[in-house]
Amino acid sequence: MMISLMPSTPSAAAADTPSAGHPATVELARQHAVEVLTRAAVPSPDVDAELLLGHVLGLGRGAVQAAAITGRVLDAEERTVFAELVERRAAREPLQHITGRAAFRSMELAVGPGVFVPRPETESVVQFAIDALRAVPIPRPIGVDLGTGSGAIALAMATEVPNAAIYATENSVEAFIWARRNFAESGADNATVVFEHLADAFHELDGSVDVVISNPPYVPDDAIPRDPEVRLHDPSAALYGGPDGLDVVRHVSVTAQRLLHRGGTLIIEHGELQGQAIRELLTADGWHAAATHRDLTTRDRTTIAIR
Template identity: 50%
Template sequence: MTAVPGDGGTVAPPPAGARPAPGRGVPTWRQAVAGASRVLAEAGVPSPAVDARLLAEHLLGGPLVLAPPVEADLLSRYADLVRRRSLRVPLQHLTGRMAFRHLVLESAPGAFVVRPETEVVAGAAIEAARAVGGRAPVVVDLCTGSGAIALAVATEVPGAQVHAVELSAEAVAVARRNVDALAPDVRLHAGDAATALPELDGTVDVVVSNPPYIPPDQVPVDVEVREHDPDLALYGGGPDGLDVPRAVVASAARLLRSGGLLVMEHAEVQSEAVRALVVAAGFTDVVTGTDLTGRDRYVRARRP
């Protein structure tokens, strides 16, 4: 391994037969990324090649194919990013960005890193909001975190009146910056999903939520989730992890107008329990939706 001065880490040497950049005794960016990919693979990072490239492009501020000649300072900074990613710091925390549907959101410690499976939850809410005819739909996102679902609705359903509710002060700060940057008309509320927005009772068309739902005895396997996502955004409370989802369902029952729709994410193994609690709350037309891998991912239900 070739040490990079000043970072305390290493970057793998370029592949056999590769030539250094002309006039420089350092690897090209492609060689550096290839070496970083090997380092990340050895550390067990799930997508080492993609992460190595994205870290380089974050540092360079553009595509790798347009990269300028390698400079020692940039290479040292890159090695530090690779080292931190090898320790399983989330890619999104290192770049400060995360992709969600068509959006690029700010990501920071203190706010949950939204995952691709939640995009289908947002899609179901967007479809329901678009189906509201003759007026602007009213949509409430409970447990909004970074604001991802609320912002997807606001930017994909023009004219929608979108409210986003979050309890964590750290997550509210991240959501505020995302709202200001992407959809300033979204109304962000710091508060508890269980008691939020009583002034909207009986007037909302869609309530959507990705609440915490992990039971206390099911610690996430992924290091990025277990050690870096906030516990408040992961664990749903109660022995089954469904205390917060129950509160979301109860709030949806009072917020929604007759005919309004609830869309709420849950774990694959919770689909039957969630369906039961939604039915017990008086909802009808209960359907379990799947994510892109075919796993049960969310419930959709209508307030009669």
Template identity: 65%
Template structure:
């Protein structure tokens, strides 16, 4: 793939059927005529902009990189040089651009999602890991690194793609990391990611969140979870979430905190005295979660902001 010449587009990008297409503001995008990298990227960006994609430039470059088996940075460099693009690449790109224009997640189209140092396999049935979760797992990683124990124990409840658990295992190789996933639809993706990352200190368990790791009771140093936390009556703003992420990974009961309550209670059995609980949640849920944890007996609950200054993580001590 790396030796492939650069090009892209067909279907609204096919010069035989759509040498130019109209945008919502009446402008024309001459996508079919684009033969150089720069014009091709601009045409895809215009198409994705019309579709309401939040970061059309990023997605255009990543889609092109996927087709060409090149990094986004390499695509940017080739665009600056305005190298020529071949028909095969344009033909391969066309259906991918069309899918993204329907708001299908970019990660479903490429089949992968980046998470910290990892590249994970994702698709229908598994929640796509988000960048904001990278800051959540940092609290768990920091806690594991600070422990004097030779082999600290960490558990990730509801691991989904395995992003959190595998990040902990890779970045803290002295830790023993257990990941639990209960969804039959998500588990094949989790299994594939665990097999490919092949972290020797990570163990994947297919089972329910309440009892799958009962054998670890009283031994866990760090318990982390990114549970479903959207209230049942709420409607996610982004079509990528609303239409494509599995409901079991999104909705947490009437107030969104049903699974948080479960994790809190399970954590009281699993976590050692002085151990740490780390929870991801919505930006308006920090107060309620701190109250819930304090009532359950957790000490020093504290809510932390993500890189966009929104409440994202609550930690507590057993």
């Protein structure tokens, strides 16, 4: 997608750009960043400006807003660093790559080049897995995350269902490095991550797993994402799933049948137009009660089936 830049008026630029000889307030820096990010078509320029300021100042977003109101002044180094970060974001580098962190449910995960940045819509997908684990009538339910990426889904299950045993697999070297770091930082001693292709994962658990979840690559090969943050920065292996986008979903179906006991639950995240195709695929594979659920934006997002 080509980004169309709208020129600002000279008076606005002069008013908003802090001069080198005069310290800028947080509010002036914020206003200027919002203008720059808006011209670059960044989707949420005000939020991103405040989060970048918070990253530079070591503050949360609310504290940045308070600093803007009270007239806090940025020193020369803070101004320089902030300007560099705004320039990177205006070039459509993902915010999470710039800050090195991604929020997911109650966690903050380490992310960067080589790993898929977890999305807000996946928070509702993992809720199905959390609910299913909590409903298992045994002291130590078992959950498996196939293709964990940063570890977001697995660690959400492990931290929010602490009596569960959670296992995750990842076969991208770059993503596995990030996952291993996040597993270590989480302190969740009930979570295990291994470097292995999901088709070969956890044979020792065959027939004993209660919940399997996966957010596989599901973008069809010829469907190029519009957003530069996705198209240019998310790893291709985490995006593209073959001609119809379902190649990895087929592997997930086979592996989950092997892992789950009868009555166990499979949960798959997918694109908004893939629900019917995935239900048909799972039903043909012998799964029961396949059903698709919408996310908070009313788009089909999650399909669940019973072993």
